[in-house]
Amino acid sequence: xxxxxxxxxxxxxxxxxxxxxxxxxxxxxxxxxxxxxxxxxxxxxxxxxxxxxxxxxxxxxxxxxxxxxxxxxxxxxxxxxxxxxxxxxxxxxxxxxxxxxxxxxxxxxxxxxxxxxxxxxxxxxxxxxxxxxxxxxxxxxxxxxxxxxxxxxxxxxxxxxxxxxxxxxxxxxxxxxxxxxxxxxxxxxxxxxxxxxxxxxxxxxxxxxxxxxxxxxxxxxxxxxxxxxxxxxxxxxxxxxxxxxxxxxxxxxxxxxxxxxxxxxxxxxxxxxxxxxxxxxxxxxxxxxxxxxxxxxxxxxxxxxxxxxxxxxxxxxxxxxxxxxxxxxxxxxxxxxxxxxxxxxxxxxxxxxxxxxxx
Numbered sequence: 173x174x175x176x177x178x179x180x181x182x183x184x185x186x187x188x189x190x191x192x193x194x195x196x197x198x199x200x201x202x203x204x205x206x207x208x209x210x211x212x213x214x215x216x217x218x219x220x221x222x223x224x225x226x227x228x229x230x231x232x233x234x235x236x237x238x239x240x241x242x243x244x245x246x247x248x249x250x251x252x253x254x255x256x257x258x259x260x261x262x263x264x265x266x267x268x269x270x271x272x273x274x275x276x277x278x279x280x281x282x283x284x285x286x287x288x289x290x291x292x293x294x295x296x297x298x299x300x301x302x303x304x305x306x307x308x309x310x311x312x313x314x315x316x317x318x319x320x321x322x323x324x325x326x327x328x329x330x331x332x333x334x335x336x337x338x339x340x341x342x343x344x345x346x347x348x349x350x351x352x353x354x355x356x357x358x359x360x361x362x363x364x365x366x367x368x369x370x371x372x373x374x375x376x377x378x379x380x381x382x383x384x385x386x387x388x389x390x391x392x393x394x395x396x397x398x399x400x401x402x403x404x405x406x407x408x409x410x411x412x413x414x415x416x417x418x419x420x421x422x423x424x425x426x427x428x429x430x431x432x433x434x435x436x437x438x439x440x441x442x443x444x445x446x447x448x449x450x451x452x453x454x455x456x457x458x459x460x461x462x463x464x465x466x467x468x469x470x471x472x473x474x475x476x477x478x479x480x481x482x483x484x485x486x487x488x489x490x491x492x493x494x495x496x497x498x499x500x501x502x503x504x505x506x507x508x509x510x511x512x513x514x515x516x517x518x519x520x521x522x523x524x525x526x527x528x529x530x531x
Contacts, residue, residue: 204246205255205388206285210310211292212303213238213262216328216372220292221245221259223372224381225418230372238262242272249417250488252521255287255388266313283314287388288322290381295330295344295369304348308355315361323365324384325352331371341369375435382421391520395423398520402513403427406506407499409478412437413517416445416488437492440480444470444490473497483510485517 209217219233225247243259264270270277291310293303307325314321327348330341349367356363368380386392399411403425410433412421419438448468468484479500481493491510500506 205287207255207257207384207388208282208286208289209257209259209292210264210289210306211262211326212294212297212306215262215292215294215297215303217259217262217290217292218243219372220290220326220328220370220377220381221257224377224420225257227417233372242270242277244272247418249415250486252486252489252517253385253389253415253422255385258282266309279313280317283317283321286314286318286321288324288384289314290324290326290384292326292328293348295327295341296332296334300348300351304351304355307352311356311363311365312359312361315363319362321364322384322387323363324380325349325365325367326370326377326380327367328370330369330376331373345369375431375438378419378438379429379431379434381418385420385422389422392423394520395517396426398513398516399423399425402509403493405509406493406495408493408495409433410437410494412492413485414438414441414490414492416441416490422489433494436474436480437494440470440472440482440492441490443472444468444482471500481506483507483514485514 209221211217216233218236218239219228219230222228222233222236223230225245239259239261241261242264245257245259246254247257248254266279270282289310291307293300293307297303311323314323325348327345330344335341335344345367352365356365366383368376368383370377370380389395395413399413402408403411410427410430411425412434413423414421414437419441421434421438447470468482468490470480470482472480474480477497479495479497481495481500483491483493485491491513
Protein backbone atom coordinates (compact mmCIF):
# COMPACT_ATOMS: atom_id res chain seq x y z
CA UNK A 173 0.00 0.00 0.00
CA UNK A 174 3.04 2.26 0.14
CA UNK A 175 2.87 4.68 -2.78
CA UNK A 176 6.10 6.47 -2.01
CA UNK A 177 4.24 9.45 -0.58
CA UNK A 178 6.18 10.43 2.52
CA UNK A 179 4.86 12.59 5.32
CA UNK A 180 7.13 15.35 4.11
CA UNK A 181 5.75 15.29 0.58
CA UNK A 182 2.21 15.21 1.96
CA UNK A 183 2.79 18.36 3.96
CA UNK A 184 4.36 20.03 0.96
CA UNK A 185 1.26 19.32 -1.10
CA UNK A 186 2.61 17.29 -4.01
CA UNK A 187 5.13 14.53 -4.71
CA UNK A 188 8.47 16.31 -4.67
CA UNK A 189 9.99 13.91 -7.19
CA UNK A 190 7.71 15.34 -9.86
CA UNK A 191 9.16 18.83 -9.72
CA UNK A 192 11.26 20.32 -12.48
CA UNK A 193 14.89 19.30 -12.72
CA UNK A 194 16.02 22.87 -13.28
CA UNK A 195 14.54 26.36 -13.42
CA UNK A 196 15.01 26.78 -17.16
CA UNK A 197 12.81 23.74 -17.72
CA UNK A 198 10.00 25.44 -15.78
CA UNK A 199 10.00 28.34 -18.24
CA UNK A 200 9.80 26.05 -21.26
CA UNK A 201 7.27 23.53 -19.92
CA UNK A 202 4.78 24.49 -22.59
CA UNK A 203 2.94 21.18 -22.45
CA UNK A 204 1.69 21.93 -18.93
CA UNK A 205 -1.19 24.36 -18.30
CA UNK A 206 -0.01 27.49 -16.55
CA UNK A 207 -1.79 29.51 -13.84
CA UNK A 208 -0.43 32.94 -12.95
CA UNK A 209 -1.00 34.29 -9.41
CA UNK A 210 -0.99 38.09 -9.43
CA UNK A 211 -2.08 40.94 -7.17
CA UNK A 212 -0.76 43.64 -4.87
CA UNK A 213 1.53 42.91 -1.92
CA UNK A 214 -0.18 41.34 1.10
CA UNK A 215 -3.25 40.49 -0.96
CA UNK A 216 -2.91 36.83 0.03
CA UNK A 217 -1.55 35.19 -3.14
CA UNK A 218 1.11 33.05 -1.50
CA UNK A 219 -1.20 32.12 1.37
CA UNK A 220 -3.74 30.77 -1.11
CA UNK A 221 -1.12 28.63 -2.82
CA UNK A 222 0.23 27.28 0.47
CA UNK A 223 -3.20 26.43 1.89
CA UNK A 224 -4.62 24.81 -1.24
CA UNK A 225 -1.60 22.98 -2.64
CA UNK A 226 0.83 22.67 0.28
CA UNK A 227 -1.51 21.70 3.15
CA UNK A 228 -0.47 24.67 5.28
CA UNK A 229 -2.81 25.64 8.10
CA UNK A 230 -4.50 29.01 7.42
CA UNK A 231 -3.23 30.33 10.75
CA UNK A 232 0.38 29.52 9.80
CA UNK A 233 0.16 31.83 6.78
CA UNK A 234 0.31 34.81 9.14
CA UNK A 235 4.06 34.20 9.37
CA UNK A 236 4.69 33.99 5.61
CA UNK A 237 7.04 36.56 4.15
CA UNK A 238 6.06 38.48 1.05
CA UNK A 239 7.00 37.11 -2.38
CA UNK A 240 10.07 39.01 -3.58
CA UNK A 241 10.72 37.17 -6.85
CA UNK A 242 8.95 34.93 -9.34
CA UNK A 243 8.19 31.55 -7.77
CA UNK A 244 7.23 28.64 -10.04
CA UNK A 245 5.71 25.45 -8.69
CA UNK A 246 4.84 22.30 -10.63
CA UNK A 247 1.65 20.71 -9.26
CA UNK A 248 1.46 17.00 -10.09
CA UNK A 249 -0.62 15.33 -7.39
CA UNK A 250 -1.90 12.72 -9.84
CA UNK A 251 -1.21 11.62 -13.39
CA UNK A 252 -4.43 13.19 -14.67
CA UNK A 253 -4.02 16.78 -13.54
CA UNK A 254 -0.66 18.51 -13.82
CA UNK A 255 -0.01 22.23 -14.16
CA UNK A 256 2.32 25.09 -13.23
CA UNK A 257 1.64 27.93 -10.79
CA UNK A 258 3.62 31.13 -11.28
CA UNK A 259 3.49 33.30 -8.14
CA UNK A 260 4.49 36.89 -8.97
CA UNK A 261 5.79 39.43 -6.44
CA UNK A 262 3.15 41.98 -5.48
CA UNK A 263 5.31 44.91 -6.54
CA UNK A 264 6.09 43.45 -9.97
CA UNK A 265 6.18 46.18 -12.63
CA UNK A 266 5.70 45.18 -16.26
CA UNK A 267 8.29 47.78 -17.24
CA UNK A 268 10.99 46.14 -15.10
CA UNK A 269 13.14 43.17 -16.09
CA UNK A 270 11.98 39.88 -14.59
CA UNK A 271 14.66 37.22 -14.13
CA UNK A 272 14.10 33.57 -13.22
CA UNK A 273 16.90 31.03 -13.04
CA UNK A 274 19.29 33.49 -14.65
CA UNK A 275 17.00 33.86 -17.67
CA UNK A 276 15.18 37.04 -18.65
CA UNK A 277 11.41 36.49 -18.72
CA UNK A 278 9.53 38.78 -21.09
CA UNK A 279 5.78 39.37 -21.37
CA UNK A 280 5.40 36.99 -24.29
CA UNK A 281 6.91 34.17 -22.22
CA UNK A 282 4.63 35.05 -19.31
CA UNK A 283 1.32 35.31 -21.15
CA UNK A 284 1.90 33.39 -24.38
CA UNK A 285 1.33 29.90 -22.94
CA UNK A 286 -0.79 30.93 -19.98
CA UNK A 287 -4.11 29.21 -19.35
CA UNK A 288 -5.48 31.52 -16.69
CA UNK A 289 -4.56 34.47 -14.49
CA UNK A 290 -5.76 34.47 -10.89
CA UNK A 291 -5.75 38.09 -9.75
CA UNK A 292 -6.17 38.44 -5.99
CA UNK A 293 -7.78 41.56 -4.51
CA UNK A 294 -7.73 42.12 -0.74
CA UNK A 295 -11.38 42.86 0.06
CA UNK A 296 -10.36 44.46 3.37
CA UNK A 297 -7.98 46.93 1.72
CA UNK A 298 -10.31 49.73 0.64
CA UNK A 299 -10.34 51.73 -1.54
CA UNK A 300 -9.64 49.32 -4.40
CA UNK A 301 -8.28 51.96 -6.77
CA UNK A 302 -4.70 50.66 -6.96
CA UNK A 303 -5.72 47.00 -7.19
CA UNK A 304 -8.24 47.68 -9.96
CA UNK A 305 -5.71 49.77 -11.88
CA UNK A 306 -3.20 46.89 -11.68
CA UNK A 307 -5.89 44.40 -12.75
CA UNK A 308 -6.85 46.58 -15.71
CA UNK A 309 -3.22 46.88 -16.85
CA UNK A 310 -2.70 43.12 -16.45
CA UNK A 311 -5.78 42.27 -18.49
CA UNK A 312 -4.86 44.63 -21.33
CA UNK A 313 -1.26 43.39 -21.55
CA UNK A 314 -2.17 39.70 -21.26
CA UNK A 315 -4.97 39.90 -23.83
CA UNK A 316 -2.53 41.43 -26.31
CA UNK A 317 -0.40 38.26 -26.26
CA UNK A 318 -3.10 35.66 -25.59
CA UNK A 319 -6.80 36.46 -26.19
CA UNK A 320 -7.83 33.03 -24.88
CA UNK A 321 -6.63 33.57 -21.29
CA UNK A 322 -9.19 33.11 -18.53
CA UNK A 323 -9.13 35.93 -15.97
CA UNK A 324 -10.16 34.77 -12.49
CA UNK A 325 -10.62 37.54 -9.91
CA UNK A 326 -10.46 36.37 -6.30
CA UNK A 327 -12.08 38.94 -4.01
CA UNK A 328 -10.14 37.61 -1.06
CA UNK A 329 -10.22 37.83 2.74
CA UNK A 330 -14.01 38.12 2.93
CA UNK A 331 -13.88 37.01 6.55
CA UNK A 332 -13.58 38.54 10.01
CA UNK A 333 -15.56 41.40 11.48
CA UNK A 334 -15.72 43.33 8.22
CA UNK A 335 -17.73 40.64 6.45
CA UNK A 336 -20.09 39.17 9.01
CA UNK A 337 -23.06 39.21 6.63
CA UNK A 338 -23.42 37.76 3.14
CA UNK A 339 -24.97 41.05 2.00
CA UNK A 340 -21.71 42.89 2.69
CA UNK A 341 -19.77 40.29 0.69
CA UNK A 342 -22.16 40.55 -2.25
CA UNK A 343 -22.01 44.36 -2.19
CA UNK A 344 -18.21 44.20 -2.23
CA UNK A 345 -18.21 41.86 -5.23
CA UNK A 346 -20.77 43.99 -7.05
CA UNK A 347 -18.70 47.14 -6.53
CA UNK A 348 -15.45 45.59 -7.78
CA UNK A 349 -17.10 43.77 -10.67
CA UNK A 350 -18.93 46.89 -11.82
CA UNK A 351 -15.81 49.08 -11.73
CA UNK A 352 -13.57 46.73 -13.70
CA UNK A 353 -16.34 45.90 -16.17
CA UNK A 354 -16.92 49.60 -16.87
CA UNK A 355 -13.19 50.20 -17.39
CA UNK A 356 -12.81 47.28 -19.79
CA UNK A 357 -15.98 47.98 -21.76
CA UNK A 358 -14.33 50.97 -23.45
CA UNK A 359 -11.74 48.73 -25.09
CA UNK A 360 -14.38 46.41 -26.61
CA UNK A 361 -12.22 43.37 -25.80
CA UNK A 362 -13.62 39.85 -25.62
CA UNK A 363 -12.52 39.07 -22.06
CA UNK A 364 -13.23 35.81 -20.20
CA UNK A 365 -13.51 37.08 -16.61
CA UNK A 366 -15.02 35.45 -13.52
CA UNK A 367 -15.32 36.70 -9.94
CA UNK A 368 -15.17 34.70 -6.70
CA UNK A 369 -15.53 35.57 -3.01
CA UNK A 370 -12.79 33.69 -1.18
CA UNK A 371 -11.24 33.08 2.22
CA UNK A 372 -8.58 30.61 3.34
CA UNK A 373 -10.56 30.01 6.54
CA UNK A 374 -13.41 28.14 4.83
CA UNK A 375 -14.11 26.02 1.76
CA UNK A 376 -14.60 29.00 -0.57
CA UNK A 377 -10.95 29.08 -1.70
CA UNK A 378 -11.05 25.39 -2.65
CA UNK A 379 -14.33 25.87 -4.49
CA UNK A 380 -12.92 28.84 -6.42
CA UNK A 381 -9.66 27.11 -7.36
CA UNK A 382 -11.65 24.07 -8.46
CA UNK A 383 -13.43 26.25 -11.02
CA UNK A 384 -10.08 27.66 -12.18
CA UNK A 385 -8.49 24.23 -12.67
CA UNK A 386 -11.55 22.80 -14.42
CA UNK A 387 -11.31 25.37 -17.21
CA UNK A 388 -7.81 24.06 -18.02
CA UNK A 389 -8.96 20.45 -18.46
CA UNK A 390 -9.92 19.79 -22.11
CA UNK A 391 -11.67 16.56 -21.10
CA UNK A 392 -14.03 18.33 -18.67
CA UNK A 393 -17.23 17.87 -20.76
CA UNK A 394 -16.50 14.14 -21.06
CA UNK A 395 -15.87 13.85 -17.31
CA UNK A 396 -19.12 15.64 -16.53
CA UNK A 397 -21.00 13.37 -18.91
CA UNK A 398 -19.52 10.26 -17.29
CA UNK A 399 -20.50 11.53 -13.85
CA UNK A 400 -24.03 12.26 -15.10
CA UNK A 401 -24.32 8.69 -16.35
CA UNK A 402 -22.99 7.36 -13.04
CA UNK A 403 -25.37 9.27 -10.77
CA UNK A 404 -28.32 8.34 -13.00
CA UNK A 405 -27.40 4.66 -12.97
CA UNK A 406 -26.86 4.60 -9.19
CA UNK A 407 -29.59 7.07 -8.11
CA UNK A 408 -27.01 9.37 -6.51
CA UNK A 409 -27.73 12.92 -5.45
CA UNK A 410 -24.31 14.40 -6.20
CA UNK A 411 -20.79 13.31 -7.18
CA UNK A 412 -17.38 14.96 -7.19
CA UNK A 413 -14.04 13.90 -8.66
CA UNK A 414 -11.48 15.14 -6.12
CA UNK A 415 -7.75 15.61 -6.13
CA UNK A 416 -7.08 14.06 -2.72
CA UNK A 417 -4.05 16.19 -1.84
CA UNK A 418 -5.45 19.65 -2.57
CA UNK A 419 -9.19 18.87 -2.17
CA UNK A 420 -9.76 20.62 -5.49
CA UNK A 421 -12.50 18.89 -7.46
CA UNK A 422 -11.69 18.58 -11.13
CA UNK A 423 -15.23 17.66 -12.20
CA UNK A 424 -18.76 17.22 -10.92
CA UNK A 425 -22.08 16.24 -12.45
CA UNK A 426 -24.52 18.75 -13.93
CA UNK A 427 -26.70 18.97 -10.81
CA UNK A 428 -26.30 22.33 -9.01
CA UNK A 429 -23.45 22.44 -6.49
CA UNK A 430 -24.86 22.87 -2.99
CA UNK A 431 -22.14 24.32 -0.74
CA UNK A 432 -23.17 22.17 2.21
CA UNK A 433 -22.91 18.99 0.13
CA UNK A 434 -19.57 20.10 -1.27
CA UNK A 435 -18.23 20.81 2.21
CA UNK A 436 -19.34 17.38 3.44
CA UNK A 437 -17.64 15.63 0.52
CA UNK A 438 -14.51 17.75 0.91
CA UNK A 439 -14.30 17.10 4.66
CA UNK A 440 -14.63 13.37 3.99
CA UNK A 441 -11.25 13.50 2.24
CA UNK A 442 -9.64 14.75 5.47
CA UNK A 443 -11.38 12.08 7.54
CA UNK A 444 -10.20 9.27 5.27
CA UNK A 445 -6.61 10.53 5.17
CA UNK A 446 -6.44 11.10 8.93
CA UNK A 447 -7.87 7.68 9.77
CA UNK A 448 -5.61 6.03 7.18
CA UNK A 449 -2.56 7.61 8.81
CA UNK A 450 -3.50 5.96 12.11
CA UNK A 451 -4.96 2.58 11.15
CA UNK A 452 -4.08 1.96 7.53
CA UNK A 453 -0.29 1.88 7.53
CA UNK A 454 1.79 -0.95 6.12
CA UNK A 455 2.18 -4.14 8.13
CA UNK A 456 5.94 -4.04 7.56
CA UNK A 457 6.24 -1.07 9.89
CA UNK A 458 7.06 1.44 7.18
CA UNK A 459 5.50 4.63 8.50
CA UNK A 460 6.27 6.83 5.52
CA UNK A 461 3.39 5.77 3.27
CA UNK A 462 -0.31 6.55 3.33
CA UNK A 463 -2.93 3.84 3.02
CA UNK A 464 -4.42 5.09 -0.23
CA UNK A 465 -4.41 2.65 -3.13
CA UNK A 466 -6.71 0.85 -5.57
CA UNK A 467 -8.62 -0.75 -2.68
CA UNK A 468 -9.27 2.50 -0.82
CA UNK A 469 -12.91 3.22 -0.01
CA UNK A 470 -14.97 4.67 2.80
CA UNK A 471 -18.63 4.89 3.80
CA UNK A 472 -20.04 7.50 6.18
CA UNK A 473 -23.72 7.32 7.12
CA UNK A 474 -25.22 10.66 8.14
CA UNK A 475 -28.06 11.14 10.61
CA UNK A 476 -30.26 12.73 7.93
CA UNK A 477 -30.60 9.48 5.99
CA UNK A 478 -27.83 10.26 3.50
CA UNK A 479 -24.64 8.32 2.78
CA UNK A 480 -21.20 9.62 1.77
CA UNK A 481 -19.27 7.11 -0.33
CA UNK A 482 -15.61 7.50 -1.34
CA UNK A 483 -13.81 5.32 -3.87
CA UNK A 484 -10.27 5.55 -5.23
CA UNK A 485 -10.06 6.34 -8.96
CA UNK A 486 -6.35 6.94 -9.50
CA UNK A 487 -3.35 7.73 -7.30
CA UNK A 488 -4.60 10.67 -5.21
CA UNK A 489 -7.78 11.04 -7.26
CA UNK A 490 -11.03 10.05 -5.54
CA UNK A 491 -14.72 9.85 -6.39
CA UNK A 492 -16.91 11.11 -3.55
CA UNK A 493 -20.66 10.57 -3.87
CA UNK A 494 -23.70 11.62 -1.87
CA UNK A 495 -26.76 9.37 -2.02
CA UNK A 496 -29.78 8.31 0.01
CA UNK A 497 -29.36 5.36 2.37
CA UNK A 498 -32.10 3.33 0.66
CA UNK A 499 -30.31 3.69 -2.68
CA UNK A 500 -27.09 2.40 -1.12
CA UNK A 501 -28.64 -0.98 -0.28
CA UNK A 502 -27.44 -2.42 -3.60
CA UNK A 503 -23.78 -1.54 -3.03
CA UNK A 504 -22.59 -4.32 -5.33
CA UNK A 505 -24.27 -2.72 -8.35
CA UNK A 506 -22.93 0.70 -7.33
CA UNK A 507 -19.40 -0.69 -7.06
CA UNK A 508 -19.70 -2.32 -10.48
CA UNK A 509 -20.83 0.98 -12.04
CA UNK A 510 -17.99 2.84 -10.33
CA UNK A 511 -15.48 0.28 -11.67
CA UNK A 512 -16.84 0.95 -15.17
CA UNK A 513 -16.52 4.68 -14.48
CA UNK A 514 -12.89 4.24 -13.38
CA UNK A 515 -12.10 2.32 -16.56
CA UNK A 516 -13.69 5.05 -18.69
CA UNK A 517 -11.72 7.74 -16.83
CA UNK A 518 -8.49 5.89 -17.58
CA UNK A 519 -9.39 5.80 -21.28
CA UNK A 520 -10.20 9.52 -21.31
CA UNK A 521 -6.78 10.52 -19.98
CA UNK A 522 -4.79 7.82 -21.72
CA UNK A 523 -1.80 9.31 -23.53
CA UNK A 524 -1.08 7.83 -26.97
CA UNK A 525 2.18 5.87 -26.91
CA UNK A 526 3.80 8.08 -29.52
CA UNK A 527 3.07 11.18 -27.39
CA UNK A 528 4.15 9.72 -24.08
CA UNK A 529 7.04 11.82 -22.74
CA UNK A 530 8.94 11.44 -19.53
CA UNK A 531 8.56 14.76 -17.73
